[in-house]
Amino acid sequence: MTSHPRFAEPALLWAWLAGRSIARGLPLPVPAHGGMRVDTASIEETCRYVFAGPAPGLAALAASIRAPRTFIKMCGRGEELLALAPPGWELQPGGYLMTHAGQDRALPPLAPGYRLELRQEGPAILARIHAEDGALAATGYAAEYGGAYVFDRIATHAAHRRRGLGSAMIAALAARQHSPAARRVLVANEDGRALYAALGWRVASPYSTIVIPDDVQ
Incomplete structure (x- = not known):
């Protein structure tokens, strides 16, 4: 353990x-x-x-x-x-509570039929991934404050899991980080911990x- x-x-x-x-x-x-x-x-x-x-x-x-x-x-x-x-x-x-050192990987390609949308909403960044039929498949937010780049509400709908959408969303939000020195941080549940650990996050x-x-x- x-x-x-x-x-x-x-x-x-x-x-x-x-x-x-x-x-x-x-x-x-x-x-x-x-x-x-x-x-x-x-x-x-x-x-x-x-x-x-x-x-x-x-x-x-x-x-x-x-x-x-x-x-x-x-x-x-x-x-x-x-x-x-x-x-x-x-x-x-x-x-x-998990952190990431901030080394970026190449933005992974989305699974066929999916489309990524990134939008600034005030001081926060909203990411959405839509399926081919227009259905919302995944969502996530990020905001930078006080030397931290915070990922929040990263979620993939059940029908669209195991297609790399969570990894793609994290990478897309990470690419919008303004300060290279900001520490990446989030809070994950038990299921999310395994995904983030595979992407280089560590438990703080x-x-x-x-x-x-x-x-x-």
């Missing part, structure tokens, strides 16, 4: 979270309780707190929250994060999430 660093560099995590917010049209993160807070204000999520590791203020924050839809996220193992919260919190599926830290379920009051 491969071992990974337990916690993240705070500056890198801050830049990733800010870039993610830019890519999603959300407010930039603000310091809170030794970590960061983003007011997401969606139906599923009121806000999220993000920590580079088990900061001193994390346990007190968790104890102060009583309502669902406020997420606490931490770079580190899930059991470490859950141990800092009182009863009632629930561990969510884990992910990985596990990324864990807890929340109070909606049925707990």
Whole structure:
């Protein structure tokens, strides 16, 4: 079993979270309780707190929250994060904060019948891959902030997987990076980790999430 660093560099995590917010049209993160807070204000999520590791203020924050839809996220193992919260919190599926050194490979050709579209949307870049019939096959976003080039919401629809679309989208977005010195960073789920590792990404830290379920009051 491969071992990974337990916690993240705070500056890198801050830049990733800010870039993610830019890519999603959300407010930039603000310091809170030794970590960061983003007011997401969606139906599923009121806000999220993000920590580079088990900061001193994390346990007190968790104890102060009583309502669902406020997420606490931490770079580190899930059991470490859950141990800092009182009863009632629930561990969510884990992910990985991943980075890439930035050496570009040649842009791979798209599978026959697919078309790539790249578009600037304010400070973010939107990538879409369309199938021959016009159906949307894959999407992704990227934004640069604070020395980080952030990839976000890279997704291939189930009917179009295993055709290299994810790799092509990552390469196309990477080619739009403005600063060569910016570190490439993203958060991947378990399935995505394998794809990114094959493209030269490495795990910087596990990324864990807890929340109070909606049925707990």
